[in-house]
Each structure stands twice: as C-alpha cells, then as structure tokens.
Amino acid sequence: MKRQLFLASSISAIAGCAGISNKLNDNPTIHKIIGSAQGLDHAVIGTRGRARLYSERDIDRNFRTNGFDTPSDSTYGGLARDGFARYALAVDGEVERPHHFSLAQLRALASLRQITRHDCVEGWSAIGEWNGVPLARFLALVRPTARARYVVFHCFDRAPDGTPYYESLDIVEAAHPQTLLALDLNGKPLDPAHGAPVRLRIPTQLGYKSAKWIKRIQLAARLEGIFGGGGGYWEDNGYEWYAGI
C-alpha cells in the first residue's frame, strides 16, 4: 500500500515535470522567442563552403528512406507504370521562360555526379552517389525574373491528412554548385522509394530540404500564400526553414 502510494506520487510528480515542459513549449511568446535563433544561424552559417565528397567505398548500397510513403495517387502511379515516359517537370512563376522538361531533356542536362552524405534532422546519416542537373544550370535556363527570391519545389507526395509536400530554397542558396536535381542514386535511376523520377539533393542542408517526387518548380517573390506560408511542409509543422543546422 505504502509502496503503491509512493509509486503513485512519484509518477504524478514526474508527470508534473513533463507538464511544465509542455506548458512552456506551448506558450506562443516563448515559442516565438526561441524561434529567433534561426535568423542568426542562417546569417552566420548560410550555405557557404563545400560539402565533403566521398569515395565509392563509402557508399550505402541500401540507402535509407524516410518521410512519407511513395505517392499512391493515380497520377503518380500512371507515370511510374510507363517508366515516367510521360513525366514533365513544370517550371513556372517568376521566370521569363515557363517550360516543361521531359525526363529525356533533364537527362541531357545532367552533368554532375557526386558522392555526398545525407544528414537527416533525426540524427542519422547515409552516403550515396547522386547524378543529376546542377540546380544553378537549370535555373539559368529558365531565367528567373528580378522579382524571384525563392525556388519552390512541389511534390507528388502527401501527408496522411492529404496535405501536399513542398519545399523551398533561397534563390541565391539554390545556386550553390553542389545542389542537384537528382535523377540517379548509386548508378541507377531513382526508384520510387527514393524520389523517382526527380528529387532535390542539397548536401549543405538537412535531409528534409531534399524534396522527393518533384512535379513542379515555382519561382516566387514571396513564400506567403504558398500552402502554410512557411516555405515547406515540415516548416509549416514547426521545423526551421533554414536547415543548415
């Protein structure tokens, strides 16, 4: 009886501890204050330098997957059945030359193969060889207007509640020479689990920035008005838009 009472009171004391943490975390003012570090991190770290390049023997042949399941909608399923022969990547928004790129056209532009480490926000890392179109080269082709400040990636996948996945990069940072529209992983065309047919691969930021299953790239002057306005699915759900740390 005494022991039960002791256990019950310790459990409630311990639950109280989590309760205080939860209350502090749920306070909107505190939440806003602690979110202010992001701007400082972005200014100090940014997207400078070069991600480390690895050699063949470092590659994870069984590259880990994460995030949402492979898109199950009929559009994506139909495209995948034909080996993405009818796939077209739409580019629109603040560009002088809105355009659709077929997979063959993208393949013709592919000019960068690099072995880099993928760092997940959860803490794990995996190394893969990526081949694709340098985003800087791609952007130069579509000619962003002077108003364009962000590159927004719209994807085929959705959260279980139906919210579409999307991501965005600052247009200057998007032109970092190691940022790729990846088409191949470890010498083979991307499989559906790894983001086929086109995904982003940005080794200087955390994995959630490297959006999979891209269907449309939008150049935008501002992020407000695009879904939740946070600049990405995870950003709309509390994660930092600047994912360099």
Add this chain to the structure above:
Amino acid sequence: MDATAGPAPARAAQGERHRLVYRHSVATRLTHWIATLAFFVLVMSGLQIFNAAPYLDASDKSDPGRRVVDIGFTTNPSGNPAGYLRIFGFQIPTGHALGFTDDGLGSETGRAFPGWITLPGYQDLADGRRWHLFFAWIAVIAGLAYIVAGARRRDLALIVLRPSDLPKLVPMQLYYLRLRREPPAYGKYNPLQKLAYTLVLFVFAPLVVLSGLALSPGIDALAGPLTTLLGGRQFARLWHFAAMVGLIGFFFVHVTLVLSTGVVNNLRSMITGSYELGKHEGLGP
C-alpha cells in the same frame, strides 16, 4: 587580484573569526545562473532530439556495426514491452525507465528518454531543436562572457589546474573522505575544485560546443576538418552525448559539494558575491 588570495593569510594569522570576502563578481554570478538555466534546457531538449534516433555510432555515416549506444525495447512472450540500454554490446534491462516509457502525456510508449526529462515532454523533434538551438547561443555567449570577465579580473588564473596542484589532488581527496585531518594549503579554490572546473571549462564545454557544431551540414561544409577530426558526423553525436554525460557528472558532484560544505554560505556567494572563508581556505597558492 582576488581578495581571497592576497591578504587572507595575514588576516588568518591575526586569528580573525569571520573572514568575509567578496568572492564572485557580478559577471561571474550572472553568467553562472544563465549557464545553469541553459544547461537544464540544453540537456532536456538534447534528450528530446536524441529520441528521434536513439543510438550513437562511432562512425561518419550511420553504421549499426559501429554502434556504441542503443536504447530500445523488446516485447516479451506475454506481450509486455520492456526497455533496454545497450552499451558496447552489453545489454542492460531498463524496464519502463528507458526505451519504453513515459510519453509526456500521461501514458507510455516506445521512446528512449521519458517525458519528464525531455523538453517538450511529449515527442516533438521540431520544438526540441527550437529550444536547443536558441539556448545553445545563450550558453555560448554566457560561457564566453564568463571566460572574458574571468580573464580580465585574473579570476580565471586562480581556477585553472597547474602542475603544482597535481601532488595536492590525492591529499585533498583524502581530506574530503575524512582520511586526513588537514587539507593541503590552497588559495581561492582547492586542487580538486580546480581539476573539476578546468575539466568543465577547457575540456567538456569546448567539446560539447564543437561536437554540436560538427553535426550541422552547413558548418561541415564550411569547416570540414572539424567533423573529420571528431571521427565524422555520427561520431560527433557520440562526443556530444559523452560531453553531456561529463557535464551532468560535474553537475551532481558540484551540487553535492555545494550542499555539504555550507549551503547558505555557498549560495550567498553566488547570489550577493559575499562569502565567509573556511578555516583552511585562502591560505595557500
């Protein structure tokens, strides 16, 4: 020069009973309490972040073959989950304390560290990172301010362990264990205090900051040798965790000694700055 190091022996010789000194400057006291708050927030939010990938590998990329620490749970044949902590291959059963534990919302779930010790209590990596990345700045700024202020007042020189302190470490420990009647002669801080503070200020704190920075892909691109020096990104996570364990170890020793060597006097010195020297204090170098 600090008040306790110079004139104290003379006053002791006069047999003064109350040797009240001004022990800690405003900067020291302020940065001490800011760092304390930051320490709590960083440990709790850090454990929240750890929960998202509850294992540590001595490698660059994740590699189960080089796993050093792993927290998880297994379900026994009767269907009851029980947690475990695996260190260097040794499996320690942890019941409902780690691995399968308090979810921070009044129930239990598969989760490395329990909700009562994480920030927030419930599992939320995004918010854990928010707390962690904000208070990391606070801790670094407070730490640097402490070092700069200490160096300017020459307090720092009194806290650093010197070769001449080494022979005094064992006698001091024997004195603490009551196996020796008198402690060796010392100044503002005794040799064991100097050892502890030197480890915290010049080993654990820099290691925790550098290994934390090494986890960032942006910083890795900017300062690649840092991550490589620490053995890679996953190894940096292991260093970050190990340095935290070192700091928690210091915290417990520190609090035990604060409580057992005159808690009112000790706390007062860190609040108002005023401290009454013990009969052995401030007599030596």
